[in-house]
Amino acid sequence: MQISTEEMEGGITRVVLDGRLDIEGAAAVDLKMNVIAGSSKLLLLDLQKLTFLGSMGLRTIVVPAQTVHRRGGKVVLFAPVAMVEGVLKASYINSIIPIHHELRAALAALQ
Amino acid sequence: MPGNDNQKTETRLVLHSQLAELSRVWPWVDALAAEYAIQEETRFAINLCLEEALSNIIRHGYRGQPNQAITVDFISAETGLTFTIEDNAPHFMLPEPTEQLDSQQPAMPNSIQEFKPWGHGIHLMRRFAGSLAWEPLPNGNRLTIRFIITQLFEK
Numbered sequence: 649m650q651i652s653t654e655e656m657e658g659g660i661t662r663v664v665l666d667g668r669l670d671i672e673g674a675a676a677v678d679l680k681m682n683v684i685a686g687s688s689k690l691l692l693l694d695l696q697k698l699t700f701l702g703s704m705g706l707r708t709i710v711v712p713a714q715t716v717h718r719r720g721g722k723v724v725l726f727a728p729v730a731m732v733e734g735v736l737k738a739s740y741i742n743s744i745i746p747i748h749h750e751l752r753a754a755l756a757a758l759q
Numbered sequence: 760m761p762g763n764d765n766q767k768t769e770t771r772l773v774l775h776s777q778l779a780e781l782s783r784v785w786p787w788v789d790a791l792a793a794e795y796a797i798q799e800e801t802r803f804a805i806n807l808c809l810e811e812a813l814s815n816i817i818r819h820g821y822r823g824q825p826n827q828a829i830t831v832d833f834i835s836a837e838t839g840l841t842f843t844i845e846d847n848a849p850h851f852m853l854p855e856p857t858e859q860l861d862s863q864q865p866a867m868p869n870s871i872q873e874f875k876p877w878g879h880g881i882h883l884m885r886r887f888a889g890s891l892a893w894e895p896l897p898n899g900n901r902l903t904i905r906f907i908i909t910q911l912f913e914k
Binding site: 668670671672700702703704706707710711713714717718730731734735738739740741743744745 | 778779781782785799800803806807810811814867868870871872873874876877879880882883886887
């Protein structure tokens, strides 16, 4: 599981998750995700390269999102593949963190 | 549809009760997927359900005791794919499903702060498996997970 970040215009931090967010993957990125959540107020979680999402991975996404929200920020989920989106929807994540498949819409949601 | 008889994938996987052992599941499922022509969506569901089930057994069933055995057996049939997981942990009973799957879903949170980021494993298993059945063994548990070979995901 790999994680990388990119600072975009408007103070948006794009976090790219690449690989499997299973138990092992979650353990590999949890700390960095929480550090990012502590310093960024506008978070775009780029899930295009996320190939798997399990229940431990849900924590990896939601806990930092809760942190950002408590700090007055916003989070969006960008372009999960169908199977990953299925997990997000089954867990009602989509009802609390918006999912967008178009980058323009995702960025607009953070304004 | 079995592949080359000379390269049949073992249909039983034996794990020790350590989370690090879960890294052995993916390659095994990948091999089964190749041999039995399991579609990507089904393979995703299999990996999801096996990870949830096995991690629950390791963390909650065996309560972190290392070097306890967990076996996973695979059977392919015309009606679908079956994974049977057996352990020697204290009895664990799945919550009884009601007739309506929707009633098993966690309550929709009203806000992001209300969302509980734990406890979604069994719900996900029920959602992505065709069926889920638990039965006690004299000295452990048997969990049977079946997958129907059709499209599992709806947008």
